[in-house]
Each structure stands twice: as C-alpha cells, then as structure tokens.
Amino acid sequence: MKFFEIDLSAFYRAAAGEKPVFESRTSVLSDDSDVPPKNAARISTVIDVGEVSYLCEETPFHPLKLSDSSAIEQLASFLPPEGPISCQSLQKAIQEDLQNDDVLSSSFLRSIVLVTEETSLDRETLGLLSSLGCERVFLVADTNVGKGPLFFSCRGIFRVFRLYPDTHDAFVTSVIPSLAGKDTYQSISASAYGQRTKCVAVPSRLYFKRTDELPLAGLRLSVKDVFHLKGVVTTTGNRAYESLYGEQDASSAAVQAAVDKGAVIVGKATTVEFAGAQEVEGDWADFRYPKMLEG
Template sequence: MVGLNLPTVFPIPPEASTEISEAWMRKILDEYKTDDMFNEAFLANVVFLQPRGRRGEHPVTKDAIKFLQEHGMKDYTFISSSNYLPGPHVLADQELREVWKMVDDSNGTCMVTLKLQQVPSDIPEALVITGQDHALSFALPSRIKSKFQSLPFAGLRILIKDNIHLKGIRTSVGSRAFYDTYPPQEKSAQCIQEMVDKGAFIAGKTKMNSFGNWEEPIEYTDYQAPWNPRADGYQSTGGSSSGSASAIAAYDWLDIAIGTDTWGSITRPAQWCGCFGLRPSIGSISTDGIVPYVQSWDVPGILARYLQKCRAFAQEWLNFDNFDKAPESFSSIIWPTDFWKIMDHKQSSIAKSFAQDMAIKLNIKFEEISFEELWRSVPPSADAPLLPQFINQATASLAYDVYHNSEDFRSRYWNMFKRAPYTTMQNERLWDAGKKTTLNERNEGFQRIDIYRQWFQQTVWTGDHTNAITIMPLESATPRYRDDVPNFRRPPQDGINALALGPVMKSPVLAVPIAEIPYHSRVSDREEKLPFAVALMGAPGTDLKLIDTAIQILQSLHLPTVVQTGRSMYQD
C-alpha cells in the first residue's frame, strides 16, 4: 500500500455474487460518510474484505475504480480475515489497526477517560493523554463497524457516573480520600457489564457531587465541578449526577450518560443541563456494584438528548418481568399543589398549562390534589397526626443509612493512613446527623415511610387516578452561578417532597424539558436562557409507557423530543 497509509475496510456481502459496481460503492460510501470520524483521507487505500472461503478476487468495475479514485483512492486490495472490521484504519507495522478519534473533555465532565478495548472482554484501562488546557481526552471508535454487528448497543458511546464500579478502574464517588482507599475494581457493576456485553462502548467515568450529596459547584473540594454548557456557561449543573448531565448537554458524540438517583440525582441535573432524565422503577435494574447511599432508594438511570433513544435504551437495559403489565393508557393527570406552591409563579403556570394540555390531548381527567389535605380528610388511621408532623422527621432518618454505608470506607482509611478521611462540609453535616440517629429512630422513620406509601396507593392511586401521571416540579429556573454560596433550602421542602415521592413509591420519574426561562446574566451581560423541566411520575413498571406518552405529548404540542448541545436546548 502507498500514500497516507490510512486504509478503509469495505466488507463485501456474502450475497454479492456479481461485480463491485459504482452504484454499490456510492451507496456504501454515503453510509460511511454519516460516521463522525470518517473522512476521505482514509480512502487513500481501500481494502475489500471478502467473505471467508471465497476463491479469487471479487471483480471491480472500471466505473467503481474511477469513482474511488475521484475520492482519493491510490490503491486497493482484497483480504479475507476475521481480524478486521469495517471502517477506517491506520497501517502500522504491516498491520491494520483501528483508529481512534481524540476529543477533549472541554467541559471537565470526567474523572477518567478510557482506552478503546480491542475486544469487550479486555479489562478497561485509563487513557493518560491530555488535550488543551490539560483537559482529559476521549478516545472514540468509529461507529461504522456497529452497522455490521447485531448487538443491541453496538455503536453506542456511553459515560458512567463515578459511583458505579468498572473493572480495572478506581471508583472515587467524588472524593479523593475514597479514591485513595480502594484499589481498582475487580468487577464491573452488573448494570454496566450487561451493556458492555451488548456492545456499548464506555468512554469514561463522570464527576459527581461527593458521595452523592447535594453540593453546588463552589462546594466541590477535591475535584473541580463540571461545567454546564447551558446559558452563560457558569450555571450549576445540579447533582449528584452532574458530570453525566453536563456531558450529555455538551458533547454531540455522546449517546447516553448513566447516572444514579436516590432522590433527584438524575432529574435535577436533567433540568439544569437541559436534557431528558429517567429515574427507573426500583427493581427494574440491578444496583449490584454501585456504591450505596440509601440502598432502598438507590437506582441507576439514564440521561439523554434524544427521548426516542432514551426509550430504546431503557427497553433493552431495564427488566420488567417482576412487574404487573403496564396499562394501555394512563387514567388521569395529578397536579400536587403542595409541591408546586413553592415554585416561581410564572414557571408554575407554564408547567400547569403543559399538564392541562396533556390531559386534553390524552382525553383524561386533570385534577389538583393537596396530599396534605387528603391526608387530613382520609388519614391512614384515626389517631394519625397531620402529614407534616407524621412524615417530616421520618425522611431525616435516611441520614442513618448514608452514614453507616460509609463505615467500611472510614475504617479502611484510618487503618491505611492513621487519620480520619477529609470530606466536604456538606457531607460532614449529613454524616453528623446520621451518626446521631439511632437504629430505632431509623427503623421508625422507614416504617412511617411505608405507611405513607400504602396510604398513597390506597387513597391517591384509586378510582380515576389508578393509573395516574403525577406532574411534579424539580426546581425553579433562576440563575445559580458557579461561585454563588448556597443560601437556599436543600431539599426545598421537608418530608416526602417532589424529589422524594418517586423513590418512596418505587416509581419511574421522567424529567422532560418544556421551556427556556430568560434572565439577564451577570457573566455575559446579556439575556440568556435557563432550561426548565417538569417531572412525570407513573406507577412502578410504567417506565416505557411514561416515555411513550411524553413523546406523544411533546410531538402533539410541537415541543422537541430532541435537545441540542451547547448554550440552548433549542435551535434558534
């Protein structure tokens, strides 16, 4: 071979019994050009990959040769080997080697990026190449080979949150002390291994709020917070799946980012970074290999720009065998007034109009319900106190699990370094609360949460609302700059609030962007727009139906089911 030593492999289909024509070459080259890595420089040398067992070279027409020469071909050859895959390569030491596309992590979304594995069974290795301004670099494979593979996730480029174990890579949970304490993992989390086995490419592990806490960018201590590409570029990413959401909003090459959610850790970043976010039904996906926060509420989930792609991924990744069959349609829309009363009035009106339009389009009932008032009129027992008195302190008992789930870490760190580990002030406050909570207080709190769940199932999810969609707020879309010291309530309400209801009910929650809210930025000194999303909650096991319904409604209201990367979710 001569020229640039950049060959492209074209597979000849087994059924191609006739000659290689210009028409065939034009068609397959048009398909190759849709790949974000391929360019005509790789046509300097063309390699036709023949079916094994074929004798002799496949005939190539003069028109086909002329067509390829017009696109830069200097030479071509035939090979018959199972070692080579379709797409662009580089010739080195007389071997065809797969090409990587190097892309900077310009938004600082990742803790580590990974080398491209030649075979899925290889142990992942960290990529140590850095790009501009010392940013990490991603090594991306061409998607062309996936067009000739039958695996369901073939060609998908995915990032995973750094509280999810990946074989051969250290886990940080956003803490340098935790990173220093544990060796590279011996096995990947089950939910990640399954997607790798189905052909997904894991490009790296994303940053997160330390240990999964609610931390704003200025509170990141060990590692710099990821950058939110939306609006003026200096807004909060939300959390704790901050790096995953930032990456999805920033990088066109990324298909799916995996986060985790205990109460709002996927849906809040989905709002702040302007993307779709699915917290799946508890029990639909394994949590084995995920560093626990509150085990009974933890679940891995999906962040995506394309709602249809999120749906296809969820269908393959999640398992609903242990759930009742999802209803053919939802029965009503519930507007929980207790949750919406703290929201910005104008934004609440936007969301309410969306909810009412949704009910009209689906031809179902829309009803405003105060859970506090319903509890007052139909309590779980005659002697039950008012809902705030019954439940507010109960959710505080979750701190017990957060603290005690970290016992092994604290013990290991002390044995290794003979001192206590440093963690953030926000984490220390939570650990202190968990340390002061007794096991009896913890168990009583969870018993009250169970009573609330049963009451909700029997009192709210009944009659017209048996298969309801509850439309909930996430946060008001107001500027929250990276250098702002937080002075707002976290969480915004006590007890079982809008972020906690999904985990309590073991339900799927889907964050859906529906608008952009203008504001005058002190950074850019111009009008910018913040994403604004609502959260849709269905009954356990209705995940796919919830996404299908969201797609239907967005399309009928002429709202996008695809958001763009960069400053704005929507095209100008």
C-alpha cells in the first residue's frame, strides 16, 4: 500500500524557500491483523500518555505499517474535506474532533494521518501542523483507516481505549469489542493511575458515525450483570452461577438490540443477586454493591 510522508522537523531545518516534498513510501501489509484463534492468549497493554492512561488493542485493526520500529507511538487521524487541503479547513476539522471526543487529545498530534487522495500540502498547512506539535505527517488514501486517536508500530495501526477508574466499584468487569467474532466482547483487567480499583475502557467517539440504520452509533452503555453479553461470563451476582455457565455464546435480546443500533457496551455492572428485591450486605453476599455518594 502506498502512502506519503514528510518529516516536519527536517523540513523546517531546510532552506526557507524550499518546496514541501512528501516521500512516497510503500507499506508491506502485516499479517498480524488476522483474527486470533478463540483460545489465543489475550494481551492488553496500558500506555500512559501525559497524565491519561489508555488501553491498546492486542491486535492491529489495520495492517498499514507506518513505522519500522516495534515501539508503540501515538497517532491522530483526520478526515479533511475532499479536494486540496487548506489550512483553514484542516484547522476546523482538528478543532472539532478535539472538542467532540474525550479520548483524542493534543498528545496524539505528534504524528498525524490525513485520509486524502492528495499527495502534498502547502507550507501554510504544514506550519499549522507544526504549531500543534506535529513531527510527522502521513497522507493515506485508504478510508478504512478512519479518524480519531490511534497507536501505531511496525505491526500496524491499533485503536485506542481511554481508561477511567471505577472509583465506586460499580462494574463487575470492563469489556471491549473482541476480534474473535461479530458482536462479541471480551473482558479486560486493567489498573492505572495508582488506583486499587480496576478501570473501565471506553473507545473514541470518533470511530463511529450515526446514521438512520445506526442511531446509537458510539453510545457507551453498561449492562446489569443479569443480562448476557456474547463472549463474556454472566454472574447474576452469584459465584455458583458464574462458574456453572461460563462465557455466553449469545447476548440477551435487549442487549443485542442496542448493539444492532450501534451502541458500544463498555462493561457489566454489579447487581443484587439474581436481580432480587433484597439488598443484603454481609459474608453471604458473593459480590459487593457499588459505593453510594454521600449527600
């Protein structure tokens, strides 16, 4: 796959009147993006970017290799309007994405992908990107790259999940979409920020686009752990039930209806045992209930 790259730091060290030249490169598409077997080891990586922690997917979602290094680096992808890219239109697109998403941040602007058929940018536009802290710019025509915050290495391009501490112990488990099958999820176990509690991983809102067919696209939902979620264990607040039934092969109808409309499940919330009316608390309770805020 062909793409175009410019090293901004090298460009600005050159003569002031020099014309921006993007190097044409060809990526050998990685085979690591193949769907892993069902019994494959699950690997998740917590990466700190500034004061925020993120989860990196175990497998690249796109095989494009922008780097020859195994080091994982942050990347931001944007979809500028079709045609020649102007400084004003690109600045607007970047500002809107930064404002509309809690996962993308300026820390990801160190390297930028622009999904476009263009093969070069003018000096004014490169000056804008340089002022944002960008060091490398890639021009890629493949729209499957999409937009939003990403990680990349020599293995390919990875999606990003921001980690939020579960400070009220409201979740039995956090989940992310699995590459093992359609509408399938997998539990993740991630700690960050020096917190004793586990974290909940949320994907970027920029990965999704709402349509008439997908009116809930990108909406983050948690489900009570009395509902089944494909690929994840259901506890119903009872350890015996959890050990007896294991991972579920299908989601409950209500959960699947939300997923079919584009909703993204981020975790399974704790529940009173078997969703009963009682609220017991003691050594006979298999799971603790969420902490309540005072006042």
